[in-house]
Amino acid sequence: MWKLIFLAIIIWLAIYLIRQSLKSNQTPAPGNRSESGANHSNTENPEIENMVQCASCHIHLPRSEAFLVNGKFYCSKQHIRQDAS
Numbered sequence: 001m002w003k004l005i006f007l008a009i010i011i012w013l014a015i016y017l018i019r020q021s022l023k024s025n026q027t028p029a030p031g032n033r034s035e036s037g038a039n040h041s042n043t044e045n046p047e048i049e050n051m052v053q054c055a056s057c058h059i060h061l062p063r064s065e066a067f068l069v070n071g072k073f074y075c076s077k078q079h080i081r082q083d084a085s
C-alpha cells in the first residue's frame with residue numbers, strides 16, 4: 001500500500017517538474033529588445049540629419065554651425081554676401 005502512495009508522489013513530482021520546464025521554455029524573455037533597438041537607431045540618426053551643405057561653396061557642416069538665409073544654408077557670412085550679390 002505504501003509503495004503505491006510513494007509511486008504516486010514520484011509520478012506527480014515528475015509531471016510537476018515537466019510542467020515547470022515547459023512553462024520556462026514557452027514564456028519568452030522580457031520584451032525590452034525592440035525598445036532598446038529603437039533607442040539605439042535614434043541615437044545614430046541625428047548626426048547624419050544635422051549635416052547641411054553650404055549653398056555657395058557646397059561644403060558640408062553641422063546645422064548648428066550653419067547660417068540659414070532664405071531657406072539656404074551657408075557656412076559663413078562671407079558666402080551669404082557672395083550669393084546675394
Ligand SMILES: [Zn+2]
Pocket residue numbers: 054055056057058059074075076079
Ligand atoms: Zn560656404
